[in-house]
Amino acid sequence: MALFTDIKQLAHPYHLINLMMSLSFLITRYMPGLCELVFPAAQCGELSMWESEILFFMLVIIMFRSRKTGSRNMIAYISVFNMYAKVCNVLLWFSCDPLYGIIYIILAIIHFLVVGEPVYQGPEKVVYFQGKVLDEELQRDKHCIWLITFFTAWSPACSSLAPIFAKLSAEYSLDNLRFGKVDVGRYPEAAKHYHINDSSFSLQLPTISIFREGKEVERRPCLNAQAKFQKFYFTEDNIKAAFDLNNLYLECKKTLDAKKEKKEHIKSE
Template structure:
């Protein structure tokens, strides 16, 4: 079922155009008529040594980043791969001709601005924080348990987590168990305060943290005994198990019922 959902999402124009841009240079090189138009005579049908090195470097980076980001779905792999493939295509097109490189960049920027990555359209119960709003909310209401995702808009791994986290919020949210998100790319002060590395090579994007009584008590990914970040796969089942969401939900629900019972008893006493 998950694979079928991924295939449906990959049929979206955003991902189809990503695929075209990722394969554009190779397609041009190995398509006879197109190659003869774009490249000098004799450059068709094979890659130069430098072009081969760029391609090899791209493959290594994609393998490294998908492994480190914890990509476990087809959509996650494709998103990570297309991001780095497009960066390599920029280098390849510029090396072939600066005009081609500029046109490729213009097309990529237009694609990003006008098409846009498809977003989750299902039910959710999320609070989107800006700037210092998260700090203020954590200090304002210390009786609420918060699950917060720290993310960036440009990270494929964060995009893959978004629908999963939204579904969990719809399933588990209570008056005293809430889900929130903050874009540390837009609000770097939040990244600094909560010790999130928001660089392009960060192993902390995304990060999910649990806050109780205004303080962080747990996060994923986390550091191991050697102060290295443990690999964490952001699947629905892993998140539920890692944060013990079922028991957390039951405890919060029990607390709500107890609070409600005390309130009713107080009203009757009056």
């Protein structure tokens, strides 16, 4: 079922065009007829030593980043591949002809602006905060427990987490158990305030934190005994287990029911 869902997502024009752009240099170099239109005939059907080294280095980076990503689904891996493959394609096209490199960058920008990445369309109960607004909300209502995701729009792992977090918010949200998100790419001051590294090589994207009485009590990924971030796979079951969402929901529900009974008792008197 999960594989079918991933394949269905890959059929979206955004991912199809992304894959074509990621493989554009190799396809052009090895496709008869097309190669002769772009490259000298002597270069068709083979890569130079420098081009091979660039591609090999790209594969090493992709494997390293894929191991560090917080998700195990196919979409996340392909998104990581596309991100680094397109960077390598810029280098490869520029090395052949600066004009090709400029055209490739323009096409990549058009793709990004015109064909947006598919987003989760299902139900969600998520509040999107702007920088310092989160801290103000946490201090305003200390009786509410918050699960907050710190993310960036460009991170494949964050994109993979989005539908999972939205689904959990729709399932577990209560008046005193709420879900929120902060884009630390847009609001770097929030990343600094909550001690989250928002660089492209960060192992903290995404990060989910739970706040009680306005204070953070737990987060994933977290530091281990050696002060290194432990790998955390952001699957639905892992998030439920890590934050004990079932018991947390029952606790908050019980609190709400007790308040409701108290109000009804006061009215009856």
